[in-house]
Amino acid sequence: MxxxxxxxxxxxxxxxxxxxxxxxxxxxxxxxxxxxxxxxDAKDPVKLGEPAFHVEVREAYNQADDGIHWVFPERLPVESFAPLSPPGGPAELTEAERGKDPERLLGELGGSRVGWNCDGADCVAVSRYHVTLTGNRKQPVQIRSMRAQILAEHAAPSGTLLAIPPQGGGPADVIYIDLDADRKDARTVDERNQPTTRIFTDVENRYAEQGEPLTLIVIATTARPVVVEWELVLELTQDGTRETVTVKLDSGRPLRTIGWLAVPRYDVVYVRDYARDAIVEQQP
Incomplete structure (x- = not known):
């Protein structure tokens, strides 16, 4: 009980x-x-397997310097470039064509926009990319080296050249890569955007805190009649730990540089006739 x-x-x-x-x-x-x-750990980018940088890449064409240059693998009729003519010009557009951005239409024709870099009369074919690297580590990340890694090469387009020469965020570092050189390290440029002999990471220290963006304008060049597919390889250190980050387009496709100035001969070349404000075939 x-x-x-x-x-x-x-x-x-x-x-x-x-x-x-x-x-x-x-x-x-x-x-x-x-x-x-x-x-x-659930918030640590390292434990989550995330890279040391969040990377954003876009093509960067400076029309004031580049003008408008496109290359195409096939020979195209001049009517293909009607969107570049003013309304009521020599070629009338369909309603669908009127609503299209000319750059998008040229891309749908199989074209690739290209650029150049000139020192006086001496010009070389280049590509330009605007690269933003945003730090993704608790400790500052230092860039120790930058170089190009070639992924593939094939012949440059030689069907049609459309050539319209020029008429007259925060700060970005400009780096220059010669894709034809044995060492494809990123180099500094002078005040005229011409390459120097100095390797960028040998003379410039660049760190990124977590969430801090670094902006680069990457100029890559080839003097050969080829399309070079490549990626930018960054060697990094963070709190004594070494890492490697590769930079491609946001779509995952490789970066590309087209040696369009070295193509021996195009099937046809179109230029703008400023007197008529029309695209016309360039006579030999």
Missing amino acids: NDESPSRRRFRELALVGIAALVSAYVAYLFAPVIQQREE
């Missing part, structure tokens, strides 16, 4: 509740560092 009084039973129940609370608090205390570490 249980002759325990109600008050004693109540005291025992409260004691058990108190002991359970103490045990729970002690267990929570013991495991708090583990739980905290798991929470930190």
